[in-house]
Amino acid sequence: MDAAAFRRYAHQVxxxxxxxxEQVDQYPVKSPAKxxxxxxxxxxxPPEAGExxxxxxxxxxxxxxxxxxxxxxxxxxxxFPANTSYPSLLAEMMTAALGAQCMVWETSPxxxxxxxxxxxxxxxxxxxxxxxxxxxxxxxxxxxxxxxxTAREQVTGWEIxxxxxxxxxxxxxxxxxxxxxxxxxxxxxxxxxxxxxxxxPTDADFAMVPSALxxxxxxxxxxxxxxxxxxxxxxxxxxxxxxPLATIGEISTRYGLWLHVDAAYxxxxxxxxxxxxxxxxxxxxxxxxxNPHKWLLTHFDCSAYYVRDAAALVRTFSILPEYLRTAxxxxxxxxxxWGVQLGRRFRALKLWMVMxxxxxxxxxxxxxxxxxxxxxxxxxxxxxxxFERVAPVWFxxxxxxxxxxxxxxxxxxxxxxxxxxxxxxxxxxxxxTQTRLGGQYVIRLAIGQTFTTPRHVAEAWAQIxxxxxxxxxx
Amino acid sequence: MDAAAFRRYAHQVxxxxxxxxEQVDQYPVKSPAKxxxxxxxxxxxPPEAGExxxxxxxxxxxxxxxxxxxxxxxxxxxxFPANTSYPSLLAEMMTAALGAQCMVWETSPxxxxxxxxxxxxxxxxxxxxxxxxxxxxxxxxxxxxxxxxTAREQVTGWEIxxxxxxxxxxxxxxxxxxxxxxxxxxxxxxxxxxxxxxxxPTDADFAMVPSALxxxxxxxxxxxxxxxxxxxxxxxxxxxxxxPLATIGEISTRYGLWLHVDAAYxxxxxxxxxxxxxxxxxxxxxxxxxNPHKWLLTHFDCSAYYVRDAAALVRTFSILPEYLRTAxxxxxxxxxxWGVQLGRRFRALKLWMVMxxxxxxxxxxxxxxxxxxxxxxxxxxxxxxxFERVAPVWFxxxxxxxxxxxxxxxxxxxxxxxxxxxxxxxxxxxxxTQTRLGGQYVIRLAIGQTFTTPRHVAEAWAQIxxxxxxxxxx
Numbered sequence: 001m002d003a004a005a006f007r008r009y010a011h012q013v014x015x016x017x018x019x020x021x022e023q024v025d026q027y028p029v030k031s032p033a034k035x036x037x038x039x040x041x042x043x044x045x046p047p048e049a050g051e052x053x054x055x056x057x058x059x060x061x062x063x064x065x066x067x068x069x070x071x072x073x074x075x076x077x078x079x080f081p082a083n084t085s086y087p088s089l090l091a092e093m094m095t096a097a098l099g100a101q102c103m104v105w106e107t108s109p110x111x112x113x114x115x116x117x118x119x120x121x122x123x124x125x126x127x128x129x130x131x132x133x134x135x136x137x138x139x140x141x142x143x144x145x146x147x148x149x150t151a152r153e154q155v156t157g158w159e160i161x162x163x164x165x166x167x168x169x170x171x172x173x174x175x176x177x178x179x180x181x182x183x184x185x186x187x188x189x190x191x192x193x194x195x196x197x198x199x200x201p202t203d204a205d206f207a208m209v210p211s212a213l214x215x216x217x218x219x220x221x222x223x224x225x226x227x228x229x230x231x232x233x234x235x236x237x238x239x240x241x242x243x244p245l246a247t248i249g250e251i252s253t254r255y256g257l258w259l260h261v262d263a264a265y266x267x268x269x270x271x272x273x274x275x276x277x278x279x280x281x282x283x284x285x286x287x288x289x290x291n292p293h294k295w296l297l298t299h300f301d302c303s304a305y306y307v308r309d310a311a312a313l314v315r316t317f318s319i320l321p322e323y324l325r326t327a328x329x330x331x332x333x334x335x336x337x338w339g340v341q342l343g344r345r346f347r348a349l350k351l352w353m354v355m356x357x358x359x360x361x362x363x364x365x366x367x368x369x370x371x372x373x374x375x376x377x378x379x380x381x382x383x384x385x386x387f388e389r390v391a392p393v394w395f396x397x398x399x400x401x402x403x404x405x406x407x408x409x410x411x412x413x414x415x416x417x418x419x420x421x422x423x424x425x426x427x428x429x430x431x432x433t434q435t436r437l438g439g440q441y442v443i444r445l446a447i448g449q450t451f452t453t454p455r456h457v458a459e460a461w462a463q464i465x466x467x468x469x470x471x472x473x474x
Numbered sequence: 475m476d477a478a479a480f481r482r483y484a485h486q487v488x489x490x491x492x493x494x495x496e497q498v499d500q501y502p503v504k505s506p507a508k509x510x511x512x513x514x515x516x517x518x519x520p521p522e523a524g525e526x527x528x529x530x531x532x533x534x535x536x537x538x539x540x541x542x543x544x545x546x547x548x549x550x551x552x553x554f555p556a557n558t559s560y561p562s563l564l565a566e567m568m569t570a571a572l573g574a575q576c577m578v579w580e581t582s583p584x585x586x587x588x589x590x591x592x593x594x595x596x597x598x599x600x601x602x603x604x605x606x607x608x609x610x611x612x613x614x615x616x617x618x619x620x621x622x623x624t625a626r627e628q629v630t631g632w633e634i635x636x637x638x639x640x641x642x643x644x645x646x647x648x649x650x651x652x653x654x655x656x657x658x659x660x661x662x663x664x665x666x667x668x669x670x671x672x673x674x675p676t677d678a679d680f681a682m683v684p685s686a687l688x689x690x691x692x693x694x695x696x697x698x699x700x701x702x703x704x705x706x707x708x709x710x711x712x713x714x715x716x717x718p719l720a721t722i723g724e725i726s727t728r729y730g731l732w733l734h735v736d737a738a739y740x741x742x743x744x745x746x747x748x749x750x751x752x753x754x755x756x757x758x759x760x761x762x763x764x765n766p767h768k769w770l771l772t773h774f775d776c777s778a779y780y781v782r783d784a785a786a787l788v789r790t791f792s793i794l795p796e797y798l799r800t801a802x803x804x805x806x807x808x809x810x811x812w813g814v815q816l817g818r819r820f821r822a823l824k825l826w827m828v829m830x831x832x833x834x835x836x837x838x839x840x841x842x843x844x845x846x847x848x849x850x851x852x853x854x855x856x857x858x859x860x861f862e863r864v865a866p867v868w869f870x871x872x873x874x875x876x877x878x879x880x881x882x883x884x885x886x887x888x889x890x891x892x893x894x895x896x897x898x899x900x901x902x903x904x905x906x907t908q909t910r911l912g913g914q915y916v917i918r919l920a921i922g923q924t925f926t927t928p929r930h931v932a933e934a935w936a937q938i939x940x941x942x943x944x945x946x947x948x
Contacts, residue, residue, distance in 0.1 A: 001559075001560040001561060001831065003492060003495065005560070006492055006495070006560040006563070006564075007488070007489070007492035009560070009564055010488035010489075010491055010492055010563075010564065010567070011485055011488050011489075013488075013564050013567045013568060014481070014487070014488040014567070015481070015485075016568070016571070017484055017567060017568070017570075017571035018477060018481035018484055020571050020572070021477065021480070021571060022477045030580070031582065031583050031584070033583040035579070035583070035802055035805055035806045036587075037583065037587075038583055038584045038588065039587040039590065039591060042587070042588070044594070045595065045598060046595040046596075046598070046599065046829045046830070046833070046834055047829070047833045048833055048834050048835055049833040049834075049835055049836070050830070050831055050832050050833035050835070050836045051830045051833065053561070053564075053831065055830075056827055056830050060568070060823075063584070064584040064588060064823075066584070067582070067583040067585075067587065068572060068574060068583075068584050068585070069574060069580065069581050069582045070574075071572070071573050071574045071575055071581075071582075072571075072572070072573045078581075079575070079581070082574070082817075083573075084570070084573040085475075086475040087527070087530075089480070089484075089570050089571060090480075090483055090484065090487050090527075092566065092567075092570035093484070093487045093488070093491060093567055093570070094487060094490070094491070094534070096491075096563050096566035096567070096773055097491035097494050097495060097546075097563060098494070098542060098544075098545070098546070099545050099546045099556055099773060099774070100542060100543060100545045100556070101545055101553070101556040101774065105509070106504070106505075106543065107543050107545075107552075108505065108541070108542050108543045108545075109505050109507040109511065109512055109541040109542075110505070110507065110512045110537070110538040110539070110540070110541025110542050111541075111542070113510075113511075113512035113513040113541065114512065114516070114538060116513065117513060117516045120518070121520040122520075124519060124520070125520065138612055138815055138817075139815040139816060139817045140816075140817075141815050141816050141817070142814065142815060145663075145814065152665075160662075160665055160667060161662040161667065161668060162667055162668060162669060163667040163669050163670075164639070164644065164645075164665060164667030164669070165638070165665050165667075167642060168641060170638065171638075180795075181794075181795045181798065181816070182793075182816055185814070185816075188634075188635040188790075189619075189623060189664070189814065190663070191626075191634055191638060191664060191665025192638050193634060193635065193637040193638030193639075194635060194636055195636055195637050195638070196637075196638055237795070237797055238796075238797055293817070299570055299573060300573070300575065300817055300819055301817065301819065317659065319655040319656075319658055319659055320655075321654075321655045321711070321712075321909075322712075322908065322909050322910040323553070323711055323712055323907060323908070323909040324655065325908075327896070328509055331509055332509045340615055340616065340619065340659070340663065340814070341612055341613040342613060342614075342615050342655070342656055342659075343556075343612075343613045343614075343615075343774055343775065345774055345775065349534075349538075353530055355520045355521070356520070356524070356525045356529075356530050357475065357524055357525065357527065357530060358524050359520070359521045359522055359523040359524035359525065360520055360522050360523075361522055361523055361524070362523070362524045422801070433797060434796065434797070434799075435795075435796050435797040436796040444797070
């Protein structure tokens, strides 16, 4: 493909992108593909000779597209959203054209300095203390791993990095029973062992009970464990529960624990004055993660990780072989030393274009509109005699459960809710996912897709109610 | 921005992409920016109100572009290339438009099944045993960490994941003294301690000396250490040295070590029949990594990780909270369990479009052309009385050193070579980086950028010779 052919195809794909996003509403949200449907249409070996782009595009449309779950559909209410937006999409095009490796400052000074600046900007909006430093990680899993490793190294004077785990020191990590699976994953990777991840009970709102945290720490101290780190969640994955940050911060400070704040989803809401109370006490924390790729209109991957002590982070990950040394090593931020990966895309560009295009007020309006829609939906659930809401709606996630009249057996209720969810998702016009709260099967309505409007939420609710009636009539 | 405006801007950016890549030759390869040059042009706070896209594009051109190091310039000979290509670029556009999260099969069946298939295809080209399984990781750092963790867990029966490091078992990792810094990083992260990374001496070609590996293992066993894993490199970062895989495989098998093959760069060359001898013995290995984003025309991030025992990998990383359970959990490949990150882009698409567009023959011609250019450049170095080549050229990297007449002092020679390199890079017309080999400062000419032709290499060599004469005359 020469430059002229690329230009022709790039325009063709630009139109495809615009068409796709204009029409994404019309695709089945969740792909109806069955396991093996795509595989069996793909040849077992790559072609010997190159093929025409037209054939490749056709196979993309015919074979692959039916196997895509349309995360950018306004009717996508599953998991948490994977936000994108038009300015972010333009930035992804530019980033891909530049194809720059942003591992050290010198390999693209603009990427390093823009990353520093946009992390500062976003930190101001969220309410991160001005003395903290930010870096873009791939995912919250990476950020949480960074927190665990930096805490591990700081408390041992970087001895585990040097010599490995010492005999006889058993570290303990604390998180609410609602904490995300990435914390367990990180605890395993860092070598602590999942037995040393202590799950703290939660209250009726699924928020960590601070007195239970304190009791767990005391019990561990009495048994000779070393309490190391506690995770506070601002917006858990199951129900968007919010742990009491300020109180947890007092406890972590008193016992000398690293406090990591997992606001992967909820962090976006902190840009609203009316949500700032949730982040009160952040100054006692050591690290914080929020994913703009969830709910701030920015393409994956863009996970904003903030730390109080950047030097501790860098000391944990720093490596400097001769082939990575530059004339300005030590004078600039070489972000390869701020996390696991060496290679890094120019990820700051999309966040910069999003923040400039929308402005602070535009971002606030966007997030606020989803919260408003969620509150409205919560009201509908509350008003319906045969549905119950099972968690508070602080942000844009509504957790509910169908409770048809006359049915009280817990297992039957779980089965009915699972049937309802399957029926909804199989319809193709809506996609939601489930969780368990208090042992019960619960349906999650996660609002936050970029193109979702109040009409889409109203239609979703109507479909939920109608489908429940149909299931009941069977 | 509405859909119509996006369409307009997408066409504008499509033209910018095509223009940029047509004209990339004309930019200074290495950005001339000084530390702070970009930062000081960026406001300290994000805008309150949204801004015009025209202003944002203008600032991109005026402020950011001068701070970009142009990795897609045909005159880029630094590090290893960060390959892109036109079909890969089109795929990046489509991937970004879809904005799909490919963490589990159900969240995009086509992404999961295409990933399985293209990993099979690439494995066939490289010569990976047919029974192995592949997965796309972000970076080779991630892949190497996966290998270290899976080895750690397998040898302990997944006990460290469960309970943490046992007292008194001290694991040892082996790699050549030329091994990449990501191995040290992974050894630290996994909790082994860098003291337990044993660097094995290399021969005159900078390849691991197998007898030295065996001696190190024996010495460690005698001292009560547990030899765990050895890394063999096919194409080291400093000099593209190739460790003797078959012999290392015999040793690793004899001692029961995990053998991880780091072919992040060199793996691409394995698609050539004339290079297949380097990968002889792969069947004794446990894991293998090759980065198509280095030298196979595919955008970052795309690191191909192959394992002999997929079940061991999955068992190491598996987590299954209710909110990630799907109807087909266990029947399909949920790639979230194949690595550190949960969130995953649709990365298989670009590799599929590249493999189909070029075909096996096109990919081979591409890689072979770079090797031919490197061999030609090596010949020029060898023929020049005042330059010396310091490493064999197996692939597309030429390591050389300027040895002006009458100068024998090692420090003076190092300084002169550093001066020459700085002068070359400051010119803007070429970008190379350095390393140290045998204690000496060495200049690396890494050929492999997608648009590099024999003319660019010839011009680079002419500039190197002329600049050396100018420096000498000073």
